Amino acid sequence: MVTNPPSLPFFALVACKIRQAKCYLLLYDLYPEVLVATGLVHPDAIAARLLGFLNDWLYNHMETIIVLGRDMYRIVERRMNRRNPSIVMIPNWADIDEITPQPRHGNA
Structure with missing residues (x-):
């Protein structure tokens, strides 16, 4: 399950509970952090606090x-409070030592 749209994981979790299935979450965005960072929501707003509570x-x-990186890993790890599901990090970028730009000629 992914976080876009942000309401989707909640419906998926309900479906998993009904079907007695395991539920995995791939986080692309952290809510409400992304809304606060873009200025769409004030950090102390009721909407931000409610989103934070629901996502926790x-x-x-x-x-x-x-999660897609070490910083996201740390944020999610800090937000865990009751039980600690496993958190797995998948770096979502290229290794610049191994993958380098190639000249256009002969690179078809």
Whole structure:
């Protein structure tokens, strides 16, 4: 399950509970952090606090949470409070030592 749209993981979690299936969450965005960072929501707004509460609850009910980097890993790890589902990091970028630009000629 992915976080776009942000309401989707909640419906998926309900479906997983009904079907007695494991639920995994791939986080592309952290809510409400992304909304606060873009200025769409003030950090102290009711909407930000509610989203934070809902996502904390969601994270704590997932089997595994997959994040895209070390900073996201730390944020999610800090937000865990009840039980600690496994958090897995998948770096979402290229290794610049191994993958380098090639000249256009002969690179078809």
